[in-house]
Amino acid sequence: MTEEPIVAGVLRCREAFTTAAADGQPPRQIAFGQLIDAADPVVTGRHALFEPVGDVVARQAQAPATVAAPTPAGVEQATAIPGEPRDAQTSGRRSGK
Incomplete structure (x- = not known):
């Protein structure tokens, strides 16, 4: 199964990686969550490391809201x-006095 290349738009990096210097370009470090234009050469051959930003937004919109632990x-x-309102009891002492 071959993953189809993403051809346009903004992509989000799924996993951090570093590239070696090649073709006169310096090495690059791409961080997890970093946004990259799909036309950027760093995406070529690394499509599995990226996902469209729209997919991330849709997934987060469907996620249940987190509730604080009791x-x-x-x-x-x-x-x-x-x-x-906060229901706090004080011992009658005030700090700093």
């Missing part, structure tokens, strides 16, 4: 969830 009993939550 706080164990007896452990005070240091910050309130946005829009939620």
Whole structure:
């Protein structure tokens, strides 16, 4: 099974890699998640290392929203969830005095 080359658009790197210097071009380091134009020569022969940005966006739009883990009993939550009042008890001491 041969993967079809991606011919146009912006691509996202799936796995970091480094190229050797060739044809008068310096070596290149491509980071995971880096965006590259599909016409860039670094893509040639490395199509499996890239995916269209549109695919990434669609996949993230379908992913369920993450929910914060519950706080164990007896452990005070240091910050309130946005829009939620914080129910904190103080010992009567104030720091710095």
